[in-house]
Amino acid sequence: MATVVKVLELVGESKRSWQDAAESAVREAAQTVDHITGVEVYNMTADVEDGRLCSYKANVKVAFAVDPARR
Numbered sequence: 017m018a019t020v021v022k023v024l025e026l027v028g029e030s031k032r033s034w035q036d037a038a039e040s041a042v043r044e045a046a047q048t049v050d051h052i053t054g055v056e057v058y059n060m061t062a063d064v065e066d067g068r069l070c071s072y073k074a075n076v077k078v079a080f081a082v083d084p085a086r087r
Contacts, residue, residue, distance in 0.1 A: 037074035
């Protein structure tokens with residue numbers, strides 16, 4: 017049987033970095049989604065306070081294999 021992959025779009029947030037924001041999104045998704053195989057970061061934004069970046073956001077697409085036993 018062919019492998020089927022689903023993709024979820026998520027937004028991760030962090031006070032430290034865009035990488036941490038992306039990792040946060042994957043970490044949270046992994047708590048309820050099995051078989052995550054990859055992530056695509058397709059947009060990065062940040063909030064600004066007093067002329068400085070203060071909060072990072074990463075839009076990500078998380079890919080995961082569908083469990084064939086649950087189809």
